[in-house]
């Protein structure tokens with residue numbers, strides 16, 4: 001595959017995808033061009049990834065078979081308006097902004113185009129991402145399969161209806177942040193009890209990774225897996241009891257609900 005790839009904007013999410021697709025070998029650095037508004041970011045990307053970099057979004061648009069739009073949601077209108085004449089007929093535009101629907105992208109572009117909306121999460125950087133995806137009617141099956149093949153190199157691809165994108169944002173796009181808070185809090189407790197911080201992070205993170213794998217690979221209900229850890233009169237039930245008392249379930253449910261609400265509001 002000798003396709004060209006472009007990134008307009010390359011901050012936290014753009015860099016995570018860029019790193020993932022380069023590491024996977026799906027594309028070589030010589031086929032990738034990146035533009036951002038910040039000179040320092042461009043220099044960092046050029047040094048780290050050896051891709052071509054530019055301040056000119058139009059140049060990236062003209063270069064790309066697959067064009068990732070990795071700017072903040074409020075910049076989509078400006079950027080799509082800026083590059084609309086450079087986008088080739090076969091170019092596939094890949095939007096990832098919370099609240100920016102395929103319909104909005106088409107309106108900003110002012111014409112129909114091959115467009116994909118994804119909701120990735122930052123673990124794509126280590127090829128363990130979740131990428132929810134929906135494609136516009138302009139993509140044929142082969143083009144859709146090609147996009148799925150590219151994204152599959154950096155995580156699991158979940159084909160969804162666009163109406164579900166806000167919910168997926170709540171439990172995937174945004175959720176690594178909540179999980180990092182959980183890992184950090186567990187590590188703080190370990191540090192309080194004398195463990196060096198570095199060891200505490202490694203052990204907490206591995207426990208979360210292992211628990212997630214158990215859910216995915218055993219197919220057992222999370223409640224049953226919890227029960228299997230919780231020995232009668234043992235240590236775990238003490239922690240479980242405090243988590244229930246402090247309202248962990250309700251806190252998580254309400255937090256995810258607030259995230260979904262915000263995404264829905266942005267999508268209007």
Ligand SMILES: NC(=O)C1=CN([C@@H]2O[C@H](COP(=O)(O)OP(=O)(O)OC[C@H]3O[C@@H](n4cnc5c(N)ncnc54)[C@H](O)[C@@H]3O)[C@@H](O)[C@H]2O)C=CC1
Nearest residue numbers: 009010011012013036037038070071072073096097098173
């Ligand atoms: N950070 C995350 O975990 C996730 C982010 N997203 C979406 O990804 C998009 C990017 O988010 P982040 O990477 O977190 O933001 P960020 O602020 O880290 O990166 C934005 C990038 O856009 C560049 N930029 C700003 N103005 C520009 C312009 N006019 N032309 C070209 N580049 C410009 C900045 O220099 C920066 O490189 C957002 O739309 C967000 O909704 C989606 C899923 C997860």
Ligand SMILES: O=C(O)[C@@H]1CCC=N1
Nearest residue numbers: 097098169173174175
């Ligand atoms: O916080 C945000 O708006 C973006 C979208 C999902 C994750 N980060």
